[in-house]
Amino acid sequence: MSHESWLELADVYALGTLDGDERRTFETHLATGCAGCGARIRETGETLMHLARTLPPVPAPPAVGERVLAAVSSERRPVGQPEAEATLESRPARARRARHLLWWGGWATALGAAGLLVVVGVSLTQTREELEWLRGRVAVLQDELTEREATLRFLSDPKVRYVSLGGLAASPAASGWLLWNPETRRGLLLTRGLPPAPADRAYELWAIAGSDPVPAGVFGVDQAGRALFRLPALPGGKAFDKFAVTQEPAGGVPKPSGPMHLLGTP
């Protein structure tokens, strides 16, 4: 198995979605102390943290905090004996895995006698994996094609309006263009001259109706401050009279909080 394949599994594992034999195989690999996979799981964990931050926050009940503190006040934690570390696998699952390993161990011994069968089996498995991988690639290429076709359809629609966005005090040299279709509520944003955002920040586009800003997507820029970004379909029922770009925490926020870099009126 190539290391790229392990990294693929690391992504899925970090999401908590890996199950069955693949999960067992990956955890065996992880237990060898693979630094690359560990780093990938960490990186994906941080990416997912930004995803969590895009949810509209629901305040934690203070009563729960009080219950936690009351519970720890009456508890003596054994120093130097932490519980098993947080893992995406439950205890029953670990026990099942141990049983499975024993079970498979017996089979492996039996199969060892029939070496040829193993070779054929491995080869078949590899072919199946390759086929699965190719299927996935085709699906993703189809996604991209669908996106490009949607962009072309969007551009050829006569209802599309052109909105010029001007740089504000935070980046006076920046500029942008928004192609906006008020009927389909879709748009395409192009920028240039925006300063590259720090690692934990990104740009967020806002469609503003009166004084009510609606988040319209998060994007990154290249070294020249350029971006080409297709907006998600925005909710209907509002006539947007301004569009703005602000710099926000990397995952995006429900309400603007950072400095405004671009502003324009349809």
Added chain:
Amino acid sequence: MGQAPGDDSALLVQGVARGDRDALARLYDRFGTLVFTVSLHLLRARAEAEDLLQEVFLQVWRQASAYDPERGSPEAWLLTIARSRGIDKLRSMRRSDERIRPTEDVRPTPDVGVASGADPSEARVTVGGVLASLPDAQRRVLELAYFEGLTLSEIATRLGEPLGTVKTRMRTGLERMRGVLSSASGVARS
């Protein structure tokens, strides 16, 4: 990783590891809302989410000495614990009795939804931000994994798609998210 706030929170975790209850209270003040928000989205029932929130911070109290800053920020660590326990709860609820799955949905409606997609349950979990920038098929797979806690094979069954396809969409979606979040990594793709 944000150095200043991350370091500060890491100090709080170190305090908890030494048995400092004030540090635990401050950690709760700082991250309780985020943990509760994610718990509520995952479990959909307020009482269950409150239990999960309590369990997460009790686990933090007991395991703080095992936290390794080299392996991620305290925030990401807390969320890993919350999702790990939450997904376990969700799966045992699904296994024991489908009826247990609560019909109440106390999750707040996101401030912006992505209007595409005919499935109302899909619209309910759709959020703005970086996820909204992904192609619909990749976004749907990540939503089912992250917000519904489904496994790869459950997602494949739900969508009626081959496992490999779901896996590749998931990874491509994550890659694109990483691309946006790391910024300056190239022109954002349309």
